[in-house]
Amino acid sequence: MIDDRLLGRARRLWVGLAGVPVVFKDWAVDVTVSPGSLLCPAGWVGIVGLGNAVIATAPDEDAAEIVRRALSDLPVIALIDAVAVGGRLPVAEVLGPATLAYCEIAGFRPIASRAVEVVRADGSDVEGLLTRVPAEDAAESGLVEITSPAFVVRAGLDVVAAAGYRMWPGSTAHVSVLTVPAVRGRGLARVAATAAVTHALEAGLMPQWRARPQASRRVARALGFRELGSQLSVRLLPAGAAEGVDTLARLG
Template identity: 65%
Template sequence: MVVSPASALCPPSWAGIVVLGDAAIVTAPTESAALVLRRALASVPVDSLTRPETVRAVLPVSDVLGPASLAYLSSADFRPARPQGAVEHLTSGHPDFQGLLRSAAPEDVAESGMEEITSPAFVVRAGADVVAAAGYRAWPAETAHVCVLTHPRWRGRRLARQTSSAAVAHALAAGLLPQWRARPPASRRVAHSLGFRELGSQLSVRLKEDPFDGARG
């Protein structure tokens, strides 16, 4: 349990729970929230910490995000996508890449994480327009958090696999460990097709205010 108001595991003022194998970390926005979480979660088995129904049963939760699966890939397990067309490398500030971000729904862009990539953007075009892109954000411990976005009109054409395969190859060549975070089944299928193995899960929870006040008292 860690008190971390600026935790990247969850939205601001929320609590973040990550389970990897038989270990877990919980970040709390305040000391009082940590006290509530510690008392409530102490008796919950690790493999149940990211199950919304379990957490709701022991905590006063007003909202949840997730769970999302966490999958990882070694170079030995990597199954690159078969080439289906040209994949270009663009800078994250390139106007054509930014055009994709502007044309997609804001919630899709936020879910993808593409606005935060630190790698090049690996893109596929339809004519002059970028219709799919992938990249990764460098995280601590030499981890590459893979991000993927396909325009809604171009989904179902294996473009996510094509662009993410290029991003993963770039991360592995840089000596990084690719990480794939996904909630939608379609995204999880793309990760599995590339060789990712699901090793953990993530859940974010927003606690009701009343228990915080009681904890302070």
């Protein structure tokens, strides 16, 4: 059963990120125009589902109308499914979906450990970790963007796992975690993340865990995060290209 208080707080966050009035309506999608939306990259369509409701932003009215016509009769669960959305919209590129999970003190399941050290987020320890992981893993983690201290676990002198968070609007702590591939599966991500989430909760913040990889989602669930929804970003084809795709589809 979804905690209505936590769900409401998460929804208020994403309504604020939309940048314009938009409403999570039960079993429906509310599409609005917002060129400055933070639900997605600039110029894209952003779709966020939380609980049984979805909001979407589009860069202009033409794109918004395309989205309304294409998605209005889809089941809510399909609105953040890349395949289902791609089957209805003239899609050029897709990011996600990423699962959105949240945590509060009552549900938090910390992993007790004395192995965590607190260091500067912009220091050599974190920089060294970033050089020892694949570039795509470093980018996915978002560790380079954290505004909190970094909470690290070492093997000898080297940092092999780290976590922290970036301050988002709405008193939200967007959590980032990264572990060296050679030591994954040993629980070090949970240890480092426990320290970061504890720091955020003690500051009165709402920890948010946004993830695509299943391994990352498992870490979040182990710590008591609750998956409340998903985020999907879509870049539409230009109008002329979209018409061409539609014509080919009809001819086919």
